[in-house]
Amino acid sequence: GAVVSQHPSRVICKSGTSVKIECRSLDFQATTMFWYRQFPKQSLMLMATSNEGSKATYEQGVEKDKFLINHASLTLSTLTVTSAHPEDSSFYICSASLQGVPKDIQYFGAGTRLSVL
Amino acid sequence: AQKVTQAQTEISVVEKEDVTLDCVYETRDTTYYLFWYKQPPSGELVFLIRRNSFDEQNEISGRYSWNFQKSTSSFNFTITASQVVDSAVYFCALSDRGYQKVTFGTGTKLQVIP
Numbered sequence: 001g002a003v004v005s006q007h008p009s010r011v012i013c014k015s016g017t018s019v020k021i022e023c024r025s026l027d028f029q030a031t032t033m034f035w036y037r038q039f040p041k042q043s044l045m046l047m048a049t050s051n052e053g054s055k056a057t058y059e060q061g062v063e064k065d066k067f068l069i070n071h072a073s074l075t076l077s078t079l080t081v082t083s084a085h086p087e088d089s090s091f092y093i094c095s096a097s098l099q100g101v102p103k104d105i106q107y108f109g110a111g112t113r114l115s116v117l
Numbered sequence: 118a119q120k121v122t123q124a125q126t127e128i129s130v131v132e133k134e135d136v137t138l139d140c141v142y143e144t145r146d147t148t149y150y151l152f153w154y155k156q157p158p159s160g161e162l163v164f165l166i167r168r169n170s171f172d173e174q175n176e177i178s179g180r181y182s183w184n185f186q187k188s189t190s191s192f193n194f195t196i197t198a199s200q201v202v203d204s205a206v207y208f209c210a211l212s213d214r215g216y217q218k219v220t221f222g223t224g225t226k227l228q229v230i231p
Contacts, residue, residue, distance in 0.1 A: 043208065043221040044162075052200075091160065104150055104212030105221050110161040 002028045004096050006030035006109025013084055014117055021079045021112045023059060023094030030096035033104050038091040038111075047092075050077045074099075084116045119144045121211050121222035129228045130199050139192045140209030146170075151182065151192045152210040152219070159200045162186065162208070199229045 003026040008079050013019050016041050032051050036044040039115040049107055056069035066088075068097040077096075081088050095106035120143040130136045142151065153165040166176065168185055176183045180197045196203055209222040 013192075014167065041224075041226075043223045045221075046218060049218075091161065093160075095162075102212075104152075106219065107164075108154075108162040110159065113160070 002096070002098060002107040002109045003014060004030075004094065004109040006094050009110060010113045010115075012115045012117065015085050016083055019081045019114060020083055021081075021092055021094070021114075023077045023079070023096070023109055025075045025096045025107070028096075029074040029099050030077075031074065031099045032033055032097045034095045034097075034106060035067075035072055035077075035079050036093045036095070038093060040091075044093060049081075081114065084114070086116045089116045097111055118214060119149075119211050119220045121209050121220055122224050123207075123209055123222035125197060126179075126223070127224045127226045127228070128161065129230060131230050132201060133195060133198050135195060136199055136227065136229075138196075138207050138209075138227065140192045140194065142190050142192065142209070142211045144211060144213070150212040151191050152208075152212070153192075153194050154208045154210065154221075156208060156224070158204040158205070167192075196227075199227075201228060201231050203231050204229045 005024045007022045035047045037047050038044045047062045048056045048058045050069050050071040052071050052074050058064045071077040091111050093111040095108045097103040097106050124142045126202045149170045151168045155163040173185050182195045206226045208224045208225045210219050212219045
């Protein structure tokens with residue numbers, strides 16, 4: 001099956017630093033990747049949709065300058081949390097959809113737990 | 118607007134008991150897809166099922182079964198003879214007509230006690 005690798009799985013950083021999270025599709029080309037945020041004991045909230053070679057589409061209320069998304073190739077999308085603050089601490093999950101397949105069929109990474117001190 | 122409601126926040130059952138997780142959805146689309154995902158403590162989401170709105174047949178896969186009732190906008194998930202490995206958070210989800218976005222419910226945490 002399609003495998004999505006997300007790295008790192010956990011990161012702890014100081015307030016004010018930037019953190020980059022990578023999402024890779026290992027055995028398929030992902031035309032679209034999605035970034036979700038999950039607060040403790042809550043649901044997944046879609047942050048943005050990323051298409052290869054174009055700008056990401058952000059959901060309402062998500063700061064695009066805060067959460068930079070780059071989808072430079074068909075197998076890699078990155079999320080950079082810029083100048084992270086404690087309120088950015090959360091679980092971030094990426095997913096990818098296959099070319100030619102409905103975008104709601106998504107393969108998820110294992111998530112990245114971000115803790116900002 | 119789409120909405121998925123999982124009214125049960127946490128459920129505890131003793132191993133080998135059957136358990137049903139409820140899911141109620143709202144959508145204005147006539148074409149949509151419903152999903153169930155499992156999120157074990159490790160965090161990754163595991164896909165369980167995708168069902169389109171035109172297929173109301175119940176589905177069984179091993180100990181898992183799903184009951185889709187359009188009349189009540191429900192897509193319930195039953196685990197038969199539960200096992201400790203079933204302990205996880207289960208999310209019901211709904212995708213829109215253009216299949217561009219998936220809306221997740223708030224999840225039901227299932228604890229299976231040995």
